[in-house]
Amino acid sequence: MARDDVRSDGPGAGMFIAFILECVALMMICVVLWEIYAKISAPAEQALEVQASVTSSIPNGLNNAGYIGINDAQATSELYQSDDIDNSPYAACDGYTESSWQEGTEGEGYGERIEFYFDESNVRYVKLALGNWRSENRYYANNRPKTMTVDVGGNSYKLDFEDEMELQYIVFSEPIKASDIQFTIDDIYLGQTHDCCISEITIYEG
Ligand SMILES: [Ca+2]
The missing domain is CATH 1.20.5 (Single alpha-helices involved in coiled-coils or other helix-helix interfaces)
Incomplete structure (x- = not known):
């Protein structure tokens, strides 16, 4: 068994x-x-995913793109000066490169942010005059953004910029539907005044 x-x-x-x-x-x-x-x-x-790139050349299609009017501009800080010069975030969207937003922190401006609000649009291009463009001396005397994080329509891009007193452009590979855009200063080309400046930011639909 x-x-x-x-x-x-x-x-x-x-x-x-x-x-x-x-x-x-x-x-x-x-x-x-x-x-x-x-x-x-x-x-x-x-x-x-929508890609973002930075160029010093005028992007193809920008001439046919519509300019987006800014309803409101805000910043985490601004520099108050006794000589009545406007350094508010509105100075970065007034159409004049002579005027600029200047952050007003004790430090160099790392982490400071400027924001623009507008009617819902399809954001495609951003034109930037980075630094203080009132004169070439002031450009190099003040701090200039070297790297910024751009937040728009739920997308976030960390972008590097050249240290040149010339227009630079952000180009998105596709239009991004949004009603606001934020620029946060991550890194800086250092001047002597400890104030980081942005003369003009223009946003285009396309
Ligand atoms: Ca300006």
Whole structure:
């Protein structure tokens, strides 16, 4: 009887091992299929994201793009001067490069932010005159934004800018629906006055 029991257990144990091996093989197939699916789907998701780039050349299409009127401008700080010069955030959207927003912190201006509010628009281009453009001496005497984080329509971009008294442009690969935009100063080209300036920011629909 004992010998028969041993014989009858043999096929059962084998089937159990085969079942386990089948399960392992099935799991491995699932893992491989998931990896293939992830590889196929990832580039498609990235392609849907709107890209942002910075250029010193006038972007193609800017001439046909509509200028977005600013309803309100705010900043985390502004420099108050005794000579009555307007350094408020409005000075960065008044159409004059001679005037500029100047942050008013004790430090160099790291982390300071300027914000613009407008009727809902499809934001496509941003034209920037970074630094104090009242004169070339003032440009190099004051701090200039080197890196800024731009937040618009739920997208966030950390962008680098050249240290030049020339217009620079942000170009979005697709229009971004938004009613406000924020610029946060992450890094700075240092002058001597410890005040970081932005002369003009113009936003365009396209
Ligand atoms: Ca201005």
